[in-house]
Amino acid sequence: MKKLVLGIGGFFHDFNAALVNPDTAEVVAAEEERFSRIKHHPIMGATESSTQCINYCLERMQASPDDVCHVVFSDLHVHPVCASLKRLFPSAKFHQVHHHHCHAAAAYYCSDAEHAAVLTLDGWGDNCSGMLLEGRGSDLRTLVEIPQQDSVAMEYLRATHWLGLGTFGAEGKTQGLAPYGEPVYLDEYLNEIEFIENGAYRFSKRLRSMEGYLSGDHYMGYKHLYNDILNDLLPRRFPDEPLLDEHHNLAASVQKLLETVALHCASALKKSTQAETLVISGGAGLNSSMNAVLEQYGLFEHIYAHPSASDRGNALGAALYYVNNSLDMAFRLKQPIIYSGQCFDDKQISTALQQNDAIHFELIDDPASTAAELIADNAIIAWFQGKSELGARALGNRSILAHPGHAENKDKINARVKHREHFRPFAPSVLFDKADQWFDSNGRCYPFMTSTLPVKPECRERIPAVTHIDGTARLQTVTEENNSLYYRLINQFHQRTGIPVVLNTSFNDAGEPIVESPQDAIASFMRCDIDFLILGSYLVRKSRIS
Numbered sequence: 001m002k003k004l005v006l007g008i009g010g011f012f013h014d015f016n017a018a019l020v021n022p023d024t025a026e027v028v029a030a031e032e033e034r035f036s037r038i039k040h041h042p043i044m045g046a047t048e049s050s051t052q053c054i055n056y057c058l059e060r061m062q063a064s065p066d067d068v069c070h071v072v073f074s075d076l077h078v079h080p081v082c083a084s085l086k087r088l089f090p091s092a093k094f095h096q097v098h099h100h101h102c103h104a105a106a107a108y109y110c111s112d113a114e115h116a117a118v119l120t121l122d123g124w125g126d127n128c129s130g131m132l133l134e135g136r137g138s139d140l141r142t143l144v145e146i147p148q149q150d151s152v153a154m155e156y157l158r159a160t161h162w163l164g165l166g167t168f169g170a171e172g173k174t175q176g177l178a179p180y181g182e183p184v185y186l187d188e189y190l191n192e193i194e195f196i197e198n199g200a201y202r203f204s205k206r207l208r209s210m211e212g213y214l215s216g217d218h219y220m221g222y223k224h225l226y227n228d229i230l231n232d233l234l235p236r237r238f239p240d241e242p243l244l245d246e247h248h249n250l251a252a253s254v255q256k257l258l259e260t261v262a263l264h265c266a267s268a269l270k271k272s273t274q275a276e277t278l279v280i281s282g283g284a285g286l287n288s289s290m291n292a293v294l295e296q297y298g299l300f301e302h303i304y305a306h307p308s309a310s311d312r313g314n315a316l317g318a319a320l321y322y323v324n325n326s327l328d329m330a331f332r333l334k335q336p337i338i339y340s341g342q343c344f345d346d347k348q349i350s351t352a353l354q355q356n357d358a359i360h361f362e363l364i365d366d367p368a369s370t371a372a373e374l375i376a377d378n379a380i381i382a383w384f385q386g387k388s389e390l391g392a393r394a395l396g397n398r399s400i401l402a403h404p405g406h407a408e409n410k411d412k413i414n415a416r417v418k419h420r421e422h423f424r425p426f427a428p429s430v431l432f433d434k435a436d437q438w439f440d441s442n443g444r445c446y447p448f449m450t451s452t453l454p455v456k457p458e459c460r461e462r463i464p465a466v467t468h469i470d471g472t473a474r475l476q477t478v479t480e481e482n483n484s485l486y487y488r489l490i491n492q493f494h495q496r497t498g499i500p501v502v503l504n505t506s507f508n509d510a511g512e513p514i515v516e517s518p519q520d521a522i523a524s525f526m527r528c529d530i531d532f533l534i535l536g537s538y539l540v541r542k543s544r545i546s
Helices: 052-060 081-088 099-108 152-162 171-180 186-190 211-215 228-233 245-273 288-297 311-325 346-353 367-376 408-417 432-438 484-497 518-527
Strands: 004-009 016-021 026-031 068-073 093-096 115-125 128-136 139-147 193-195 201-203 277-281 302-305 359-363 381-384 398-402 427-431 452-454 472-474 476-478 501-506 532-535 538-542
Touching: 004 052, 004 311, 016 052, 016 311, 026 052, 026 311, 068 081, 068 311, 099 115, 099 128, 099 139, 099 277, 099 311, 115 152, 115 245, 128 152, 128 245, 139 245, 139 311, 152 171, 152 228, 152 245, 171 245, 171 288, 186 228, 186 245, 201 245, 245 277, 245 288, 277 288, 288 302, 288 452, 288 472, 346 359, 346 518, 346 538, 359 518, 367 381, 367 398, 367 484, 367 532, 381 518, 398 408, 408 501, 427 432, 427 472, 427 484, 432 476, 476 484, 484 501, 518 532, 518 538
Parallel strands: 004 068, 068 093, 115 277, 277 302, 381 532, 427 476
Antiparallel strands: 004 016, 016 026, 115 128, 128 139, 193 201, 359 538, 381 398, 398 501, 427 501, 452 472, 532 538
């Protein structure tokens, strides 16, 4: 009988599970939305029949519920859904770990750092919106807690809603809009914040204004997403209204606010820990511009932003925290879990393809070469290979790919493929050994799209579709070791065009999760204006209607 530890995360959104075998160092993780196809699927809606992410983890590890000795919830509150989950594991012991300890653990224990300063920032969880911690060996020590009412991430969400860009999950739109403006409202914000030497900070009453939100609809609601600052700065914009300079400026200001708060926390952590590595987690850790500022500031030799920094990674964090701190077993991972999802062979793919009469498909010898040739000819392709990625970003296995050298591809993919706002940028995937020639990467590896870097000025006109208005890009460096097939595709494209970069965005339409299965891929391909789908070893076209 195995002795497994199951972590469960995402009580308000992004239900996820992670299974750890401390004896063999096996780890598997999954997100419920990939199975249910419900974006940000909340665990609050879970029953015994909607726990597919848990079932998948058990199947991948060839385990049964009886093999699970410990179930660890990534939240200290008692939720009604816990009773349903406990029925699934009648012989297990149940535990709870602080929300922000889960964020910290998911990042630190996957960072390969033996000593690190750890910063978590998110909306809120277990009455906190952030923590400053120190990691040393297998120990994580809390230094400072940031109360939930002082949440800079919540202010970022409020501003996103005020800009008419959406609510929870739309914060990336504000980040994308920020370079179009100037942070003219930053002083208004800073006048309402008291910065404390230990890294904490306090919001004024005018900036808080969130009690009703926390007691009501939580992250998924919107009716309490306001405060006096926003009311005084500018009227709320509604989604069908034009974006004006004042909206660009608010986005720039709240982005600068986040960066200022993060720098304050990081500076205090450097002083108190003297660590060479800063580990970043929590939902704000997905803000690649913030991470870039922290790196450029030069306080730390290494910056590690966890690719599953949001609640999507809290199941893994709960399990890792419990193993290291309660079972007293030193359990570390050399790198984060990325390619952890389902994998489908060509037989399964062929079966899915044969169920759709509106497509034409053919077996191809070399998917990477075919894809490179099509992209070089300026086709937009969907690319589905191997295991799906864990987290919110596609890293070359569930991607939409295009030529970065044609500026019109940015507008075309935003409008006709992804059906989203015109100002939102796309990421470049670049061969690691060529990255320094195109980006100010200083020889560093950026495999997870967690940092935004300048595109070299002489290269910006060569890759305009992935160069943002401020001359930066959120790049992914690709090595043959990390993803050999995707590396070969980009290398083949480089040989044809002289450009070692492809435009990469997640394979999904607006408002839906990244595709997981061949059926998901075919359905999304049919809905979107994509030229070709390469599904395993099959090249797929839409059948022409005569």
